[in-house]
Amino acid sequence: MVKKNTCVFISGKGTNLRNLILKSRDYNFPINIRLVITNNPSSMGINYAKINSIPFKIIKSNNRIFEHLIMNELNKYKIDLICLAGYMRIIPKKFFTLFRKKIINIHPSLLPKYKGLNTFSRVLHNKEKKTGCTVHFVNSKLDSGNKIIQKFFYIKPGDNETNLKYKTQKMEYLAFPEAIIRIFR
Secondary structure, eight states, rough: OEOOOOOOOOOOHHHHHHHHHHHHHHHTSSSEEEEEESOOOTTHHHHHHHHHHHHHHOOOOOOOOHHHHHHHHHOOOOHOOEEEESSOOOOOOHHHHHHHTTTEEESSSSTTSSSSHHHHHHHTTTTOOOEEEEEOOOOOTTTTEEEEEEEEEEEEEOHHHHHHHHHHHHHHHHHHHHHHHHOOO
């Protein structure tokens, strides 16, 4: 199997990155993580890249220089797929043209509900009965691209933001790899 060269964009702890790295070691998993990009020099996810000898770049700016730097790195590593895994920046519009249907994101809600930030507090405030995560293609509108896969769970009495985040992340660790497999089937 020829694996697709993949770049994972992160901003925080990198637990979805860690999960994708573990999955990518499977011979039948369709991607090979060749590059990690972060906007946060304090991102703990950088450690997963280091431990696994995956090149990483810290690119903090969000302007034309940013676009140019990232495009150079993506070209250098011949990237076929970009996975946004907790990346807290807006992707430049130019990328949607160059990587059409090749940028995916994982979001901690059942889109189209609760786009953007503060998802768990909004879910609780609105007394939702269920929540989960969505993997979707990225387009020029925030959290609005075509869905690839969704996973959900029912909210229990007494659940709080911390519980919901934990439960949602467990769903994400299943959904992200399944979505990648679905794309390349």
